[in-house]
Amino acid sequence: QVQLVESGGGLVQAGGSLRLSCIASGRTFVGWAMGWFRHAPGKDREFVAAITRTGSDSLYSAPMKGRFNISVDAAKNTVYLQLNNLRPEDTAVYYCAAKPGSGSYLAYLYDHWGQGTQVTVSS
Secondary structure (H helix, E strand, O other): OOEEEEEEEEEEEOOEEEEEEEEEEEOOOOOEEEEEEOOOOOOOEEEEEEEEEEOOEEEEOOOOEOOOOEEEEHOOEEEEEEEEEOOOHEEEEEEEEEOOOOOOOOHHHOOOOOOEEEEEEOO
């Protein structure tokens, strides 16, 4: 049974940073990609970033590139999302997801999802 478990969310002041982690288990993820999405109240789910398991290719939502950084530790089956210079509008539940092949901004292509971790940014 595939499991994705996120952690690292919390309450932070504007301008602060957080590092989210997602540990994947239950199958081999060779040849897979991991992505991060977020969902804020009253808004649609939004793509944040994705990366291949090897770390050779990464993909970012244009507005977040430069502030957020995705990385992976294949040996630990863990993907990270570094959130820098956070803004109140970054407040959302952040979800980790996994799909075969390369990363994508299309949520429906992801086969497995975690439960999410809440990020709250105060002004």
